[in-house]
Amino acid sequence: MTTKEFPTRDVLSTITGILMGPIGGVYEVLNFMTGEDVKPAIDAARRSIAALLNIANDPDQVKSRVAFAARCNEVK
Structure with missing residues (x-):
């Protein structure tokens, strides 16, 4: 080792x-x-999170994503 x-x-x-x-x-x-x-994987995760945070500026997108997540959780 x-x-x-x-x-x-x-x-x-x-x-x-x-x-x-x-x-x-x-x-x-x-x-x-x-x-x-690991840096490429961390950078990819950071970009994904940044994209998700950008939806916070658009209330309609936030509502849409919350509704989608709720529907996904109902299926389980």
Whole structure:
């Protein structure tokens, strides 16, 4: 098993979700743990969330999405 030392703030930021240092430290921990570059996935998630937040400026879209989510939950 390969080990690597990281600054405590980077490990704590990764496991708590509270950023205690530069975001690059979190990427380093996640990249090491997964063996992959996680930044593209995080950037894609950020873009999706940003798009969802943009609907907050349009009340009709918000109502439409809430109604759709409610219908989806009824099916379960």
